[in-house]
Amino acid sequence: MKKGNYVDGFVIPVPKKNTAKYKKMAQDAKVVWMKFGALDYKECIIDDAKPQHVKFTFPVMAKTKPGEAVWFSFIVYKSRAHRDAVNKKVMAYFEKKYGEDAMKDMPFDMKRFSYAGFKVMVGA
Numbered sequence: 456m457k458k459g460n461y462v463d464g465f466v467i468p469v470p471k472k473n474t475a476k477y478k479k480m481a482q483d484a485k486v487v488w489m490k491f492g493a494l495d496y497k498e499c500i501i502d503d504a505k506p507q508h509v510k511f512t513f514p515v516m517a518k519t520k521p522g523e524a525v526w527f528s529f530i531v532y533k534s535r536a537h538r539d540a541v542n543k544k545v546m547a548y549f550e551k552k553y554g555e556d557a558m559k560d561m562p563f564d565m566k567r568f569s570y571a572g573f574k575v576m577v578g579a
Contacts, residue, residue: 459494459531459575461538466569467526468517473562474500477526480562488530491544495531500524518567538572 469477481498488496501524504514513525532538 459533461532461535462573462575463530463532463538463542464571464573465526465528466513466517467528467563468514468519468523468567469526469563471522471524474524476562481526481528487545487548488541491548492537492541493530493532496529498526498528500526517569535572535574 478498485496485498501513504512504525506512513527517523517525519525530538532541
């Protein structure tokens with residue numbers, strides 16, 4: 456992974472029946488983000504949902520329902536300004552390609568995903 460000082464992070468509950476559709480969407484998205492300058496792009500499905508000594512797990516935080524799995528995703532950038540510039544290009548690309556339907560037909564509930572930008576404090 457290339458070094459970066461800013462990360463967009465996502466926590467998304469995805470119905471397990473939509474895993475293949477979500478993975479395909481994520482693979483396509485990675486190509487676009489990397490094309491427009493992201494340093495790295497990862498999509499990860501939960502593997503250890505109940506680690507020892509932890510009570511507030513990702514499934515609890517994401518309020519998963521039966522039949523859902525948590526995906527943790529992140530995109531790495533040089534800085535917040537770099538993130539903003541990359542995302543502006545990405546959003547313009549998706550709007551041009553899909554129009555107003557860009558966010559329609561997602562394989563997860565858009566009202567239940569979490570997202571934030573993070574300044575890297577250790578490891579950059």
